[in-house]
Amino acid sequence: MNLAIYGAGSLGTILGAYITKKGYDIDLITRNESHIAGLKEKGAVIRGTINMVVPVKAITPNEMSKKYDIVFLLTKSTDNVNTVKSLIPYLTPNGVICTMQNGLPELLIAEIVGADRTYGCAIAWGATLIGNGVCELTSEPNSISFSLGSFSQNASREKIDTIKGILESMGTVEVEKNFIGARWSKLLINSAFSGVSTVMGCTFGEAAKNKESRRCIQRIIKECIDVARKAEIRIEPVQGKDITKLFDYNSKIKKFISFHLLPLAIRKHKLLKASMLQDIEKGKKTEVDEINGAVCRFGSKYNVPTPYNDMVVKIMHEIEAGTAKPGFENLDRFTNL
Incomplete structure (x- = not known):
């Protein structure tokens, strides 16, 4: 299973470190070339309420070459039309986007890739990017949680369970029937x-x-x-x-x-x-x-x-x-x- 975090800033880097540490194969993708260089050189250095260093796979969008089964989207939602359209060639036929962005981004993403390929996740923790490859977790580890779901009535339970299992690498995941x-x-x-x-x-x-x-x-x-x-x-x-x-x-x-x-x-x-x-x-x-x-x-x-x-x-x-x-x-x- 090919996984990606697209928009690996502070939140994406820490999430990617946890997922990688659990044994999943996941690419951390960001346009920030200096951050990528830091991740490649030292791994993901996580400080703050925890301290750990995790070797991760980090690439820029220009280095993307494979198709992904799940893309966790963590870019700013202000340019979602262009961002989501650019990801379509990199999704497998059954590949999905799980947006972890602020606001209510699922509706627009669903218009582009389809409601059945759009999942959403609200993040209940925070982080800060403090250097190239270095991020600070600013929430207590025992308070980390995710709310996962979809606006689609035909959402795949199997896909939801898969995403849930991946995110449980870091914290508690609640699958929400009332996702809105x-x-x-x-x-x-x-x-x-x-x-x-x-x-x-x-x-x-x-x-x-x-x-x-x-x-x-x-x-x-x-x-x-x-x-x-x-x-x-x-x-x-x-x-x-x-x-x-x-x-x-x-x-x-x-x-x-x-x-x-x-x-x-x-x-x-x-x-x-x-x-x-x-x-x-x-x-x-x-x-x-x-x-x-x-x-x-x-x-x-x-x-x-x-x-x-x-x-x-x-x-x-x-x-x-x-x-x-x-x-x-x-x-x-x-x-x-």
């Missing part, structure tokens, strides 16, 4: 913690500790829950925790409780630096339109106001354009919402 609900759970977390922490230029833990930014996180979570409810999306639990039950509120007491639960809920991921912030630091465009922007679009469709998500998108676009910078002073922009 699992995706929305990840979208909620990304919108709230990634969105706010990127605007502030800090880690998840720092964003949850500051009371003003925590208020923004709480409001974004509330907007995500309200939009999902109106869209008739049932939000799935994350690592056994019912997000709606914990963080939805319609009274001052419930709002008070949810506010004080937020630092506890994120404690195992407090060191996580959002991929959007990493992009900003590298001068790249972010996926804010696929994350907070997705909530805004659903809110507009179902007539649910999303002022806090709207503001995150607005500030992020200003940061990308160079007219604003990440920082705690951006919290003032949310004061009168």
